[in-house]
Amino acid sequence: MDDLLARHRAVMPNWLALYYDEPIEIASASGRRVTDRDGTTYLDFFAGILTNAIGYDVAEISDAVRSQLDTGVLHTSTLYLIRKQVELAEKIAELSGIPDAKVFLTNSGTEANETALMLATTARRSEQVLALRNSYHGRAFATVGITGNRGWSASSLSPVKVSWVHGGYQFRSPFKSYSDADYIKACVADLRDIIETTTSGDVACMIAEPIQGVGGFTAPPDGLFRAFKEVLDEYGILFISDEVQTGWGRTGEHFWGIQAHDVVPDAMTFAKGLGNGLAVGGVVARGSLMDTLNANSISTFGGNPVSSAGALATLNYLLDHDLQANAAKLGSRLIAGLRSVAERHPVVGDVRGKGLMVGIEFVGPEGEPNAAAAAGVLEETRRRGLLVGKGGLYGNVIRLAPPMTLTEDELEEALGILTASVEAVSA
Numbered sequence: 001m002d003d004l005l006a007r008h009r010a011v012m013p014n015w016l017a018l019y020y021d022e023p024i025e026i027a028s029a030s031g032r033r034v035t036d037r038d039g040t041t042y043l044d045f046f047a048g049i050l051t052n053a054i055g056y057d058v059a060e061i062s063d064a065v066r067s068q069l070d071t072g073v074l075h076t077s078t079l080y081l082i083r084k085q086v087e088l089a090e091k092i093a094e095l096s097g098i099p100d101a102k103v104f105l106t107n108s109g110t111e112a113n114e115t116a117l118m119l120a121t122t123a124r125r126s127e128q129v130l131a132l133r134n135s136y137h138g139r140a141f142a143t144v145g146i147t148g149n150r151g152w153s154a155s156s157l158s159p160v161k162v163s164w165v166h167g168g169y170q171f172r173s174p175f176k177s178y179s180d181a182d183y184i185k186a187c188v189a190d191l192r193d194i195i196e197t198t199t200s201g202d203v204a205c206m207i208a209e210p211i212q213g214v215g216g217f218t219a220p221p222d223g224l225f226r227a228f229k230e231v232l233d234e235y236g237i238l239f240i241s242d243e244v245q246t247g248w249g250r251t252g253e254h255f256w257g258i259q260a261h262d263v264v265p266d267a268m269t270f271a272k273g274l275g276n277g278l279a280v281g282g283v284v285a286r287g288s289l290m291d292t293l294n295a296n297s298i299s300t301f302g303g304n305p306v307s308s309a310g311a312l313a314t315l316n317y318l319l320d321h322d323l324q325a326n327a328a329k330l331g332s333r334l335i336a337g338l339r340s341v342a343e344r345h346p347v348v349g350d351v352r353g354k355g356l357m358v359g360i361e362f363v364g365p366e367g368e369p370n371a372a373a374a375a376g377v378l379e380e381t382r383r384r385g386l387l388v389g390k391g392g393l394y395g396n397v398i399r400l401a402p403p404m405t406l407t408e409d410e411l412e413e414a415l416g417i418l419t420a421s422v423e424a425v426s427a
């Protein structure tokens with residue numbers, strides 16, 4: 001293991017951060033559990049968003065992928081018709097709720113957002129974009145520019161001109177103590193001011209995560225994006241919802257995160273959990289917006305038959321087993337359980353989220369970000385057999401996003417470990 005860590009450090013870039021003082025190598029997995037190279041098994045409360053929306057070693061997914069492999073056709077390129085790709089696109093178009101929707105498949109969320117930006121800026125003939133502070137949208141040239149989080153903005157030389165809007169992260173905003181209605185009013189006033197004072201008015205689009213993922217699972221009040229959309233419509237500005245973390249029923253109450261705001265976006269981007277471990281992402285947009293490009297384009301691997309077969313099987317599994325309902329039910333139990341931990345431990349400043357997307361923000365005595373506590377909980381939970389995520393602008397948020405097939409027993413097990421770990425860092 002140490003050997004692999006040293007080899008990783010020697011040959012991989014130093015900006016590829018690894019979790020844990022002693023990073024783990026996952027050797028096998030099943031259900032919601034992974035086993036590392038040393039034989040230690042962990043309950044995985046972070047894979048749900050990152051990779052495995054419905055858990056590990058799901059027979060329906062393996063069978064779908066295997067039967068594609070058995071044809072001998074791993075891929076042919078988008079120059080030929082690919083049945084699984086078309087079927088997947090049809091399914092996503094139908095689920096999107098976007099009128100006349102068309103779908104373009106990619107290999108990642110970054111590439112999906114790059115594509116959406118290219119569509120919006122081309123359609124509007126403008127390189128001006130509105131993005132939210134504390135956002136994360138990807139690691140490539142344009143998407144890094146619309147990422148409002150210094151820790152992840154590796155380059156500042158982006159080709160887009162960005163104006164930063166308040167809204168995603170109330171807990172550390174100037175409007176922290178406002179009621180939901182007053183918060184929405186203040187953010188809308190800010191949005192108008194930003195459009196009027198920092199742009200030339202002909203902005204291409206706003207892009208936003210309905211719940212900020214890397215930013216620490218911050219969930220703005222329902223209705224914020226409805227109010228934003230009304231302003232955007234006045235200026236003809238397009239709205240893109242980045243559903244890379246919030247899609248597929250994870251938020252419990254809706255299939256897409258943005259539906260909590262009663263908004264139909266011009267485009268949505270997606271990736272991560274869709275392939276349940278396979279590389280697939282994409283954009284779904286109004287047909288007229290999707291068809292705005294008038295030169296040819298190609299994606300060598302986007303929507304290849306293996307990834308598309310796995311993604312289709314994942315979507316069918318999610319829908320057939322109504323995992324959205326499971327996310328709603330277990331998510332509210334998780335939030336309630338953690339709020340009772342917060343009452344006993346002032347180091348927990350905020351418990352928030354929706355469905356199985358729950359963030360715990362750690363604070364110091366004056367309410368300041370407490371990154372040490374979050375780092376401590378990351379290590380403590382691991383020692384006790386639970387993998388969780390970390391995030392937030394200040395690295396002081398623990399993020400919980402288990403596969404949506406989570407059971408009640410696993411939920412109780414995780415709550416017990418989280419409670420003991422918070423107690424340990426509070427002591």
Ligand code: PMP
Nearest residue numbers: 108109110136137138213244271
């Ligand atoms: N958008 C959001 C909201 C994300 O969380 C991420 C990944 N953390 C991305 C885009 C980029 O996705 P990928 O890592 O697949 O490029």
